[in-house]
């Protein structure tokens with residue numbers, strides 16, 4: 001049977017974060033923590049594969065203990081098991097350190113629960129917005145890497161090949177590759193289901209497997225947390241709005257107002273640049 | 283610079299390992315079918331500034347099949363040196379063969395800064411390379427700068443927390459310093475065919491049998507609509523009230539030779555497709571002229587258009603924040619102003635010579 005790992009991060013809903021206009025700092029209070037929604041589209045796709053072909057789904061998450069909430073949500077939707085990788089030592093990780101720990105975690109999942117065929121990640125996280133952790137994990141585990149996937153077209157278990165549609169800026173690329181594979185999910189991939197009642201009941205008493213730094217014998221301390229993170233935030237600021245001297249245009253009628261604006265536009269370099277000649281022919 | 287600041291700079295540099303082996307700024311060029319992505323040309327423009335400030339070389343890396351002609355192009359757009367890897371196996375972008383070539387070049391050449399566009403391909407490749415090297419990678423930057431010698435640090439700034447803040451990210455303990463940057467925020471240099479430079483060939487060492495991924499087909503977006511490269515944009519927001527009035531905007535855009543953009547509110551309402559969306563979760567644009575119609579001017583919209591050369595706002599609410607960013611503002615009902623404006627533009631224009639604007643074709647920009 002297919003074994004699918006889904007990486008899920010619990011994030012502050014950055015859409016809800018406000019800036020204190022007096023101090024120019026973030027108001028984090030009261031900001032809800034949610035499962036990164038791109039990740040949930042990865043989970044949904046795993047669930048669809050499970051429904052269709054049969055699969056075992058393991059959800060993994062690196063984060064502080066309260067992240068258990070997101071894992072329970074995954075269980076309620078139909079994931080089979082969940083692992084929370086949590087330790088103070090992991091805190092402050094950038095994408096490089098995160099992919100190191102998640103890579104080790106997935107290796108351990110494979111060792112304890114069986115080889116992994118597909119790893120799903122979200123396209124990016126709401127709080128980090130980088131999209132770098134997926135490729136990072138693929139690299140560390142030497143998996144094939146398919147990013148920005150909007151559709152899984154076909155899984156051939158016999159040949160161990162998978163075909164997907166990747167959404168790029170200028171079109172859709174249909175690509176086939178070998179499993180094991182890491183896929184990063186777009187929200188166009190599917191519509192996330194609602195948890196069925198039995199799922200919610202199961203989730204209520206569910207406890208995820210907890211792994212700390214102690215559980216990884218080969219772990220290199222220099223590669224985790226803040227120490228293992230090459231990038232550092234040197235400062236944050238609220239961007240000042242570009243100051244513009246706005247000229248308001250008003251006349252008695254819309255026609256006259258429009259005429260005034262057109263006159264202004266015709267005083268710029270635009271007409272010459274775009275070949276709008278000066279004339280009055282219609 | 284004050285002496286204290288000078289001292290601090292030195293100290294900062296002292297903390298860092300000796301990176302004197304690593305010199306130069308490298309742009310990893312993205313191309314499809316032998317045509318360079320506009321973000322890559324924009325990056326050459328920005329990279330030129332950084333390289334000049336560091337008194338070092340600007341390099342470009344071109345990977346693909348039948349792409350040799352791009353080497354010269356990259357020089358015309360600002361590169362001093364271009365590395366080219368041209369092989370049939372490299373025709374389509376695939377992570378493994380492309381990262382193999384990239385890693386080989388980065389390990390040999392040792393640039394101190396490596397930049398790519400934050401496109402699907404750029405992010406896919408950069409994420410793989412940074413992990414392999416390993417080094418730090420900052421995604422989706424909108425402002426780049428460098429500290430001069432001796433620290434030579436890349437100051438990579440990017441939006442954070444849904445564009446509400448900007449954060450500057452540094453990478454002190456690893457080289458090269460890597461970043462991906464958003465399309466549309468930097469400006470390409472004018473193409474200068476008198477520029478000369480050096481072209482270096484890089485062998486592809488990966489054979490087709492070693493590559494598991496096969497690109498079966500590419501379905502190009504049927505309608506060639508390109509908001510990012512448009513020089514004139516007429517954008518509509520929730521104030522339009524429905525899909526119909528967008529036709530009115532299209533008329534104005536046609537009369538000016540531009541294209542139609544939209545706010546997220548209009549896209550979310552289903553009045554217009556996402557490919558028209560300007561802003562944080564849409565496109566970043568910097569046209570010569572941006573006309574915002576019935577758009578309030580939320581930060582997430584402004585980040586996508588505030589670098590436009592000339593901004594006109596039309597809104598019935600005199601307190602709409604969009605007016606603060608606009609060069610010209612009209613307070614009024616868009617349903618009256620827009621038809622009047624279209625008529626006034628048509629009246630000013632001559633039909634002859636027939637310009638492409640009449641067919642609604644965009645004036646291309648890199």
Ligand SMILES: Cc1cc2nc3c(=O)[nH]c(=O)nc-3n(C[C@H](O)[C@H](O)[C@H](O)COP(=O)(O)OP(=O)(O)OC[C@H]3O[C@@H](n4cnc5c(N)ncnc54)[C@H](O)[C@@H]3O)c2cc1C
Pocket residue numbers: 015444518519520521522544545546547548559560561562563564565575576577578579580581582583586596597598599602614615616617
């Ligand atoms: C994470 C996140 C990402 C986002 N990304 C984007 C993004 O990429 N792009 C984006 O645009 N937004 C984005 N938003 C949404 C943004 O916050 C605003 O909600 C959105 O830009 C509002 O769109 P609007 O200005 O069209 O609508 P509104 O704010 O509702 O403004 C409509 C305006 O139309 C005017 N109006 C109404 N009727 C008329 C009339 N008859 N004549 C003249 N004026 C009229 C009103 O006075 C008003 O100012 C994002 C938000 C979040 C949280």
